[in-house]
Amino acid sequence: MTIFSKIIAGEIPCYKIAEDEKFFAFLDINPVQWGHTLVVPKKETDYIFDIEDKDIADMMIFAKKVAEGIKKAIPCRKVGMAVLGLEVPHAHIHLIPLTNEGDMDFKHKVEDPTPEKMAETAAAIAAMI
Ligand code: AMP
Numbered sequence: 614m615t616i617f618s619k620i621i622a623g624e625i626p627c628y629k630i631a632e633d634e635k636f637f638a639f640l641d642i643n644p645v646q647w648g649h650t651l652v653v654p655k656k657e658t659d660y661i662f663d664i665e666d667k668d669i670a671d672m673m674i675f676a677k678k679v680a681e682g683i684k685k686a687i688p689c690r691k692v693g694m695a696v697l698g699l700e701v702p703h704a705h706i707h708l709i710p711l712t713n714e715g716d717m718d719f720k721h722k723v724e725d726p727t728p729e730k731m732a733e734t735a736a737a738i739a740a741m742i
Pocket residue numbers: 616625627640641642643644651696697698699700701702
């Protein structure tokens with residue numbers, strides 16, 4: 614069971630944003646920007662491009678809804694999307710609010726992401742979905 618499956622099962626806490634039958638969205642614990650969100654399929658697959666066509670299409674539609682919520686809740690020009698998957702072997706899309714090109718730099722981290730501010734951010738996004 615991956616760490617993301619444990620989050621989906623409620624065994625590990627997260628700052629949840631949204632879910633449906635097939636997908637789950639929550640804040641990245643080490644955000645690159647405020648509102649940095651992960652979209653994860655409930656079915657475990659390591660590599661995103663191993664996901665079946667129908668499921669990856671549905672994942673994109675779910676990510677679009679979440680991105681629309683992020684865009685409304687977090688001041689930004691656009692919400693960017695990235696897939697890395699080098700750390701956690703459970704496919705996921707990173708959704709990151711962008712104002713400048715450099716805002717997608719994964720070496721940059723938000724300063725002091727306190728539990729209170731993270732919970733507030735997740736609630737603000739969830740309210741827009
Ligand atoms: P990568 O697999 O390279 O896309 O990176 C995995 C991402 O998952 C990183 O941005 C981590 O900060 C994030 N991450 C790892 N564990 C957790 C967790 N328990 N809750 C939320 N995000 C996590």
